[in-house]
Amino acid sequence: MSGDALITVDGLVKTFGEGDAATHVLKGLDLEIPPGDMAALLGPSGSGKSTLLSILGTLMQPSGGHYTMLGRDLISASAGELTDFRNHHIGFVFQFHHLLPDFNALENVIFPAAVASGRETRTARDRGRELLRRVGLEDRIEYRASELSGGQKQRVAIARALMNQPELVLADEPTGNLDRESADRVMELLVEINKEEGTAFLISTHDERIADNCRRQIRMVDGQVV
Amino acid sequence: MIYALKIAFRYLGANKTQTGLLLTGVALGVFVFVFMSALIGGLAVYLIERTVGDIPHVTVEAPSRDPQVLVSDVPGTLGVVQKGTSQRNALRNADAFLPLIASLPGTEAVSPEIVGNGFLIRGQSTAPVGLTGVEPGKLSAIADIAGNLVAGTPDLTNSTIIVGRTLAEDLGVSLGQVVTMRSDRGVERSLVIGGLFELGVESLDARAAFVSLSTARVLFELPQGLSRIEIKLTDLNQADAHAARIAAETGLKATSWTQGNAQLIDGLNAQARSGNLIKGFALLTIVIGVASALLLSTYRRGPEIGIMRAMGASQGFVVLVFILQGAFIGLIGGVAGAGLGYLALSPFPRPDTISPGSFPIDVRQGAFGLAILLTACGAILASILPARSASRVDPVSVIGQ
Numbered sequence: 359m360s361g362d363a364l365i366t367v368d369g370l371v372k373t374f375g376e377g378d379a380a381t382h383v384l385k386g387l388d389l390e391i392p393p394g395d396m397a398a399l400l401g402p403s404g405s406g407k408s409t410l411l412s413i414l415g416t417l418m419q420p421s422g423g424h425y426t427m428l429g430r431d432l433i434s435a436s437a438g439e440l441t442d443f444r445n446h447h448i449g450f451v452f453q454f455h456h457l458l459p460d461f462n463a464l465e466n467v468i469f470p471a472a473v474a475s476g477r478e479t480r481t482a483r484d485r486g487r488e489l490l491r492r493v494g495l496e497d498r499i500e501y502r503a504s505e506l507s508g509g510q511k512q513r514v515a516i517a518r519a520l521m522n523q524p525e526l527v528l529a530d531e532p533t534g535n536l537d538r539e540s541a542d543r544v545m546e547l548l549v550e551i552n553k554e555e556g557t558a559f560l561i562s563t564h565d566e567r568i569a570d571n572c573r574r575q576i577r578m579v580d581g582q583v584v
Numbered sequence: 585m586i587y588a589l590k591i592a593f594r595y596l597g598a599n600k601t602q603t604g605l606l607l608t609g610v611a612l613g614v615f616v617f618v619f620m621s622a623l624i625g626g627l628a629v630y631l632i633e634r635t636v637g638d639i640p641h642v643t644v645e646a647p648s649r650d651p652q653v654l655v656s657d658v659p660g661t662l663g664v665v666q667k668g669t670s671q672r673n674a675l676r677n678a679d680a681f682l683p684l685i686a687s688l689p690g691t692e693a694v695s696p697e698i699v700g701n702g703f704l705i706r707g708q709s710t711a712p713v714g715l716t717g718v719e720p721g722k723l724s725a726i727a728d729i730a731g732n733l734v735a736g737t738p739d740l741t742n743s744t745i746i747v748g749r750t751l752a753e754d755l756g757v758s759l760g761q762v763v764t765m766r767s768d769r770g771v772e773r774s775l776v777i778g779g780l781f782e783l784g785v786e787s788l789d790a791r792a793a794f795v796s797l798s799t800a801r802v803l804f805e806l807p808q809g810l811s812r813i814e815i816k817l818t819d820l821n822q823a824d825a826h827a828a829r830i831a832a833e834t835g836l837k838a839t840s841w842t843q844g845n846a847q848l849i850d851g852l853n854a855q856a857r858s859g860n861l862i863k864g865f866a867l868l869t870i871v872i873g874v875a876s877a878l879l880l881s882t883y884r885r886g887p888e889i890g891i892m893r894a895m896g897a898s899q900g901f902v903v904l905v906f907i908l909q910g911a912f913i914g915l916i917g918g919v920a921g922a923g924l925g926y927l928a929l930s931p932f933p934r935p936d937t938i939s940p941g942s943f944p945i946d947v948r949q950g951a952f953g954l955a956i957l958l959t960a961c962g963a964i965l966a967s968i969l970p971a972r973s974a975s976r977v978d979p980v981s982v983i984g985q
């Protein structure tokens with residue numbers, strides 16, 4: 359275990375339910391992600407990829423084990439601290455874009471900054487525009503989520519994930535809902551951002567082509583990394 | 585806060601039909617509230633005006649002195665004492681108190697009076713009358729005699745008498761004719777009929793007559809002092825307190841109109857209670873309406889609330905977004921309902937000026953401010969449950985969908 363890892367996970371356990379009904383999803387999982395990593399998370403359906411991403415994203419508490427990010431112990435942190443930590447250090451891209459339907463693209467992108475500062479600042483709007491340009495949507499700034507295509511929505515979601523310049527972006531099957539062409543564009547974008555900005559990505563996927571685009575592949579079998 | 589407000593407004597604006605319906609419902613509830621307040625308040629004003637309009641709010645009299653009882657100390661003696669009935673309890677030194685009574689705050693009119701009984705004689709006809717001596721110019725201080733005059737003038741001189749119309753008809757006299765007034769003291773005076781009134785109250789129209797205070801002094805052999813002082817207040821609801829104050833400061837017996845009208849007061853209170861019940865139900869409907877609409881919205885927006893939480897929105901932020909929606913609906917719906925109520929109720933005449941059969945609505949008692957305040961508070965209260973439920977949305981459970 360190196361001291362300058364972005365994420366260090368040690369003996370992570372996640373069990374749903376109790377007694378006979380218990381489902382043991384993560385069984386002492388160890389994982390380390392260095393800063394600026396570009397990793398694909400592979401594994402059969404039900405192997406616990408989404409569960410792991412939820413725990414790494416501090417959206418779910420593990421049943422046991424250790425988890426530190428940026429040197430912070432995230433197991434013992436309070437709910438409020440975790441909310442704040444997520445906001446500043448972790449970005450999310452999900453299989454579904456989950457954009458706020460009543461907000462336009464720019465408003466969606468700057469949400470993480472606005473919710474942290476309590477208002478939409480000019481600086482945030484400038485960065486939001488820059489990010490939308492970065493994902494190739496500078497002509498869709500005022501469009502609402504319902505007025506965008508699936509691939510465009512996912513690119514807005516990526517811009518939103520990057521808004522607060524997080525050290526880590528967790529992406530759960532980000533191309534799962536897209537056609538091949540859109541998927542390729544999204545993947546290209548992620549690789550580019552990783553290269554240019556040094557943001558670490560952990561991308562769960564079933565698609566070997568996506569995985570090939572990543573620097574390394576993490577395979578999950580039976581609740582552990584192999 | 586500003587950002588939470590923006591999201592709250594965006595949510596409300598996203599479904600204009602639903603928000604519009606909700607606001608309409610809240611406004612209607614507030615309208616019912618305001619309408620009930622104005623109606624119940626107006627009814628009270630109307631009934632009190634009908635009852636109290638022509639009677640004094642406070643009457644000051646001499647404390648009734650029981651006759652001194654001298655009981656023999658021989659055992660077995662039974663003493664029966666009858667309180668004097670013809671004894672006139674005059675306010676001997678009332679003149680001294682008059683300036684004080686007149687200067688008390690809240691006093692609208694003070695009428696020093698001498699009252700007594702007698703007969704009005706015209707030729708062969710005789711009729712019993714209840715005579716009231718009032719200061720000239722204060723004829724209408726208590727009951728509106730001047731306004732109900734059917735003939736003559738309300739100006740009393742020392743040689744005129746104003747009588748009820750029925751009384752005049754019984755005696756067969758008309759305006760300007762001379763009658764003889766004989767008091768129960770046996771004093772007689774010839775007086776000219778200076779006016780005829782018709783109050784619509786048979787006992788008064790057939791029995792009551794007014795003379796000047798100085799004429800009454802002569803008729804009832806009361807060179808000084810008064811029988812009673814009748815008082816009108818600017819606010820008749822202050823009568824009890826006012827009477828107590830006069831009693832405390834003068835030692836005289838002061839009676840509030842409420843003492844003789846306990847049933848009316850009870851009825852008004854019961855009416856106010858049922859009004860409050862209806863108003864309470866109106867508020868309850870508002871609370872339930874707002875709560876269910878917002879709760880529905882939290883279910884519909886579950887996924888995006890989850891995503892907001894994942895993006896770093898705190899539970900408090902989500903709570904704020906929904907409380908602000910409730911507050912906005914309560915405030916705008918409240919103001920709209922109160923405004924609507926004001927517009928609808930304003931054309932109604934004041935209930936103390938209307939004739940029987942009209943709708944007694946008192947727009948001044950609409951309780952508009954209270955309605956808005958209660959509605960806003962109720963709506964905020966109603967949004968607490970949806971807000972809490974929204975803030976507990978688990979990001980993981982909605983994101984996976």
Ligand SMILES: Nc1ncnc2c1ncn2[C@@H]1O[C@H](COP(=O)(O)OP(=O)(O)OP(=O)(O)O)[C@@H](O)[C@H]1O
Binds near residue numbers: 403407
């Ligand atoms: N809330 C829960 N309660 C009970 N079991 C759960 C819960 N969430 C996940 N599981 C179980 O945990 C296991 C792993 O689920 P998870 O969603 O992490 O798999 P996955 O690797 O993401 O699969 P997929 O590739 O199909 O998305 C599954 O067997 C699932 O049934």
Ligand SMILES: [Mg+2]
Binds near residue numbers: 407408409530
């Ligand atoms: Mg999954």
